[in-house]
Amino acid sequence: MPEPNTFFDQGVKFECTQCGLCCTGEAGQVLVNQQEIEQIKRVTGWLSEEFLRDVPDGKSLIERDNGDCIFFEERRCLIHSIKPTQCRTYPFWVRNLRSEAAWQKASEDCEGIGRGKQYSKEEILTILGEEIDRLDAE
Numbered sequence: 001m002p003e004p005n006t007f008f009d010q011g012v013k014f015e016c017t018q019c020g021l022c023c024t025g026e027a028g029q030v031l032v033n034q035q036e037i038e039q040i041k042r043v044t045g046w047l048s049e050e051f052l053r054d055v056p057d058g059k060s061l062i063e064r065d066n067g068d069c070i071f072f073e074e075r076r077c078l079i080h081s082i083k084p085t086q087c088r089t090y091p092f093w094v095r096n097l098r099s100e101a102a103w104q105k106a107s108e109d110c111e112g113i114g115r116g117k118q119y120s121k122e123e124i125l126t127i128l129g130e131e132i133d134r135l136d137a138e
């Protein structure tokens with residue numbers, strides 16, 4: 001069956017500028033699965049799980065009082081090389097890709113949208129698939 005047409009049939013541009021906006025500010029949650037938790041513990045050397053909190057959908061990274069992710073320091077992610085799927089797949093999330101208007105809206109909060117690397121439709125669908133698998137596993 002042919003794939004349905006999407007607004008990103010010709011691809012879209014995105015490049016993380018490391019502005020940190022998606023890691024800071026308003027309260028939110030970064031969901032992590034058990035495998036990601038173990039990986040974070042291994043890389044950070046933290047033995048306890050004090051970087052986690054229980055949320056209705058599972059476990060989330062905690063935030064500082066100002067809403068910044070606990071792993072965001074000096075304008076960078078301390079666990080960049082192993083960052084959770086939710087972070088790695090941003091901004092190619094279902095809610096941002098459901099329409100061109102949603103993508104435009106997402107660009108208001110993400111200055112990387114519209115610049116840098118051109119992602120093909122196939123690449124976008126692969127990343128989206130990872131994000132959908134993550135959501136299904138919740």
Ligand code: SF4
Nearest residue numbers: 023069071072077087
């Ligand atoms: S884990 Fe890293 S990329 Fe994800 S929100 Fe925290 S600082 Fe940002």
